[in-house]
Structure formats: C-alpha cells, structure tokens
Amino acid sequence: MAEGTCFVTFTVNLQGMSVDRALHGDNPAKHFGGKAHGRYMASIGAERMYGFFRSEGLKTTTFVPGWEAEQHPELVRAIAAEGHEIAAHGYAHEDYTNAAGEADLLAKTHGILTDLTGAAPRGWRAPTGLLEHETLAALAGLGYAYDASNQDDDFPYRLEADGAPGMIELPQTEILIDAELYSRRATHSKLRKWWREEFMAAYEERIYVQFTLTPRADFGSARASRLAVLKDFLDEIRALPDVRIVTCAEALGCIEDGTLFCRA
Amino acid sequence: MSGRLDSGITTRTHEWPGGKRCVAVLTVDFDGDCREVGRKETPLGKNSHGRYSAKCGVPRYLDLCDELGIKATYFVPGYDAEKHPDLVREIIARGHEIAAHGYVHEGWDPGEQEPALLKKSHDILTPLMGKPPRGWRSPGGSKTEVTMRTLIDLGYVYDSSEKDYDLPFTAHGPADRENKLITLPNNVSSLDDYPFYRVSYTPPSEVLAHWKEEWEAIRAENGFFDLTVHPRVGYGSGSPARVGIIRDLVKHMQDSGDVTFVTLEELADWCIARRDAFARDWEQENIGGTHG
Ligand SMILES: [Zn+2]
Numbered sequence: 001m002a003e004g005t006c007f008v009t010f011t012v013n014l015q016g017m018s019v020d021r022a023l024h025g026d027n028p029a030k031h032f033g034g035k036a037h038g039r040y041m042a043s044i045g046a047e048r049m050y051g052f053f054r055s056e057g058l059k060t061t062t063f064v065p066g067w068e069a070e071q072h073p074e075l076v077r078a079i080a081a082e083g084h085e086i087a088a089h090g091y092a093h094e095d096y097t098n099a100a101g102e103a104d105l106l107a108k109t110h111g112i113l114t115d116l117t118g119a120a121p122r123g124w125r126a127p128t129g130l131l132e133h134e135t136l137a138a139l140a141g142l143g144y145a146y147d148a149s150n151q152d153d154d155f156p157y158r159l160e161a162d163g164a165p166g167m168i169e170l171p172q173t174e175i176l177i178d179a180e181l182y183s184r185r186a187t188h189s190k191l192r193k194w195w196r197e198e199f200m201a202a203y204e205e206r207i208y209v210q211f212t213l214t215p216r217a218d219f220g221s222a223r224a225s226r227l228a229v230l231k232d233f234l235d236e237i238r239a240l241p242d243v244r245i246v247t248c249a250e251a252l253g254c255i256e257d258g259t260l261f262c263r264a
Numbered sequence: 265m266s267g268r269l270d271s272g273i274t275t276r277t278h279e280w281p282g283g284k285r286c287v288a289v290l291t292v293d294f295d296g297d298c299r300e301v302g303r304k305e306t307p308l309g310k311n312s313h314g315r316y317s318a319k320c321g322v323p324r325y326l327d328l329c330d331e332l333g334i335k336a337t338y339f340v341p342g343y344d345a346e347k348h349p350d351l352v353r354e355i356i357a358r359g360h361e362i363a364a365h366g367y368v369h370e371g372w373d374p375g376e377q378e379p380a381l382l383k384k385s386h387d388i389l390t391p392l393m394g395k396p397p398r399g400w401r402s403p404g405g406s407k408t409e410v411t412m413r414t415l416i417d418l419g420y421v422y423d424s425s426e427k428d429y430d431l432p433f434t435a436h437g438p439a440d441r442e443n444k445l446i447t448l449p450n451n452v453s454s455l456d457d458y459p460f461y462r463v464s465y466t467p468p469s470e471v472l473a474h475w476k477e478e479w480e481a482i483r484a485e486n487g488f489f490d491l492t493v494h495p496r497v498g499y500g501s502g503s504p505a506r507v508g509i510i511r512d513l514v515k516h517m518q519d520s521g522d523v524t525f526v527t528l529e530e531l532a533d534w535c536i537a538r539r540d541a542f543a544r545d546w547e548q549e550n551i552g553g554t555h556g
Contacts, residue, residue, distance in 0.1 A: 097306075126308075126310075129309045130308075130310065130311070131308050132306050132308065133306070149308065149312075150312040151309075151316075152313060152314075152316045152497060153316065153319055153320060162308070173497075173503075174310075174497050184465050190465075193467045193469070194467040194468075197468050197469055198503060198505045201503070201507075202503070204504065
C-alpha cells in the first residue's frame, strides 16, 4: 500500500435543459415530458443536491454552462455563495470539434460566469466530452489554469504537449461519473459496488480520484434514493485515513505546494 | 450425427509446457490512442482513454507480471510502438513477448492495403525488438486469407484471432502456402475485458467471479486459458481495481498447481514441435469454401 495523501475531488456538471435542448431543439413549446428531463435540475435536483453538500460540509467544483447561468443566475450565485468553486462548462452543451464560433462561445461563457460570480472561472470541462487541442489553446488564451475533460491518467499532468502551455489537466475517472452508469440504467447497488471497488483500489495506490455528479433524475444523482447512495459512500470515504477532499482549484494549490503529484 | 456427437472432441487433451494439466497466457493488448487516431477521433476528453495505456496501464501490468512471476504477451499496434519506443523496449527488457496488432488498430478489413499495413507495423516492431515479431492478433477480429498469406510470407508463426475453437490448432489454409500458422484462439466474448466493462458494465468483482468459473471449466477439460486485457480506461483493465482482479485471478490459478503461464510465442513453439497433435479434422468439420 502506498503512503501519503489520497486527493479526492467531487465535481458537479450543472446540466439542466441545455442538454435536452441540444438533443431536441430549442422550441419551448415542445419542452415537456420526455423532452424535458433537464428541468429537474433547476426545479428540485440542484436544491436537494446542494442541500446535501451543505449538510455534509462538502465543497465541490461545479461546472456551469453559460446558458444555464443565464437561465438560473440566482441558483449559480447561491452555489458560489455556499463555497463551491464555479468553473466553465461550455455554453449550451455543444461539442468542441473545431467548428466555427467555438472560441466565441468559450469567451461568451467566460464573461457570463465572471460577471455573475465576480471572479473569472479557472477551470473548464467539455460539456459533451469532445474537445480539440485548439480548444485547450483557446482556454489558455483566456487565462484558464486547468481542464477537467480528459480521462487518461492517475494524476494531474501539464498540458504543454497538448497545446496549452501553463495549463494543468485534472483528469476525470470514467466509471466514477454517475451519468456513465445511471444513463445505462445501473441499479443503486451496482453503482455503489463499482464505485467502492474502483475507489478502494485507487485509494490503496493513493492516486488522484475525481468523482462527477449530475443534479438530474434521469442520468444523475439528484433523486433522494441516489443521494442516499452517495451519503453511504461518502461516509465510507471519509472514514478512511489520509483522504483529503479538495476542489479543483484547491488541487492546483496542492500541486503548487508540492503535496499533490503532477506529471510533467 | 451420433458418431460426431460421440467423438469426444470436447475432452480432447494435450500435453502442455511444464507438465501441468493446463496452459495459460495473459495477453495485454496495448491499444493506446492509436485506436482513436485510426477512427479519426481526437484522443482528448471522452476519447482520451487510450492515452492511459502508456502512462499508467502498461507500467502497472509490468509490475504485476514481475510480482506474479509470469511472462506475458503484449500485442502492440505499430502507431503506439512509434509513439512509445522506450516503453516497448522496457516490455522486452522485462522478459515479455511483443507481438503485432495492426497499425492504428484497424478494426475493419483494410482490403488491398492490408499487406502494406502489416509490413509497416512489422518494420516498426522489428528494429525495436531486435528481431521480427512472430505473432499477430487482429485488432478488431477482421482476418482474411490475404492476412494469413501475408503473415506467413513475413515469417510469422502464429495468429491469435480465431474464435472457432478452444485449443491451439494448425490453421486451415491458405492452400498455396506450405507453412501453416499455428492458431492460438482468443475468446472475445468471455475471456476478454471488453464485453464486461464496455458492453454489460459489470463491476470488477463480478468479472473476477466469472473468469474464475471460466478457469475451473477449462481446468476440468485440461485446456488452454487465453485471457485478453487492455491496459486502458473505459473498455480496458488499466485501473487499480481492474488490475487487482487480474492479480487475484492469476494467484487463484497458480494456487491450484495445475497451470503454467507461458507467452503465446512459447506455446506456439510447443505446438510446432507437435504439429500432428494439434491438427484439426477439417473434413469432418466440413467448414466449406475452396481453401484447404
Ligand atoms: Zn486491440
């Protein structure tokens, strides 16, 4: 068993109707029933999930699409006021594939979030999981310090070779993204079993671990039953010695002071 | 019909290396970001999983093999070998076999380009290895007579892509080649990590239980256990938990005292020295076609 601290980050993708609109179009007359799962986020999902975080004293990094911030400014301000880190998550659930206008959307969202919270976001995550090296370069140009889109390492690493000098990757872990399992209709017990096995083995090796949660009912963790799963799991993690839960921004600080390893 | 069903073919037994009841091979299909590059995807974000192989997954398997005292066969696509030559040398230095696995993991029939593609990867691997690779596994299951002919002409002695048999055997055809490849079948439905981590989304502990059942059944038939793992994220077994169950599985098998772990190359040489014992009765199986 390795020694030292196991750094763990809980991230949230604040994905409401931006996802459903990207899938089904932006005509609000059609945003009902099966084309409006995303409304759960702003109606009850976020409130329940962030209430849970408050009662647990857990600070997350919350990735916010610019469009969601425009629709729900009070919600985003409230999340920030609770001490969660606000980071950027594209404008309205678009792919980043070097299509025209992508750099403008990055800048637009950057402006929206900066104005709303009074501080420029330091991190970004691709809303659909797709990005290009040019995306990273554009983010570096806007002054971003980290990306959290990749799923390819046990530790943070520098993004020089990927076209973004000065930026750091804080990688996700695929199977620790709730949507990966719940979108495939995993049962609670399946998710709990899988997360426990992956996390405990990662903890033994003291690698960097990032969880990703979504405040939705369909592919997220916002239903009461799913937050109960999260509560059990969080209790287990917190009972372990040497676990330190940090936001992405705090993880950067730990890299700076040498407590968290970062690959060159 | 009853004669065929009475033939006892399912309990056919062989002598195996080490004098054990069974023979086993751990095969590690490198599958780095060549796979995404081959599919014209940028290996970032949700398509970044292949980058895990070189950074984390392969080093973890090298340590695991040392710990377990086994030598494995690493199938390395040409593109990944070009990008990570030092890692390929490291795999060899630690006693493992390198075998070929396409250039950018062509999971399709490359058609008339195939001979050139096989040659390209062959020429990348050969100088890195200091000798030519002797084995090949299809990157996506695609394989034709052209493939076999080209492999034979390049000096390969075995293929590990066939799904129609449990035991090693001498290949059927091509008719115009004297040297037939030894076929070391790979089972991509049940003894591969992909179906569980990418198709059924099964947690590692249940995959371990499944593979232990595979092992017990193969052990009962004195057979050949050919496990395929991918050292990447997503469909692969690169993460600590998933490498952990490979450790548990191999230890469980070793504890039985009934198995020797070898490389595919060692097994192929074993079979070549006993070609008659590994012949299949093609006439009885009536596989059809004009080759043979
Ligand atoms: Zn492969």
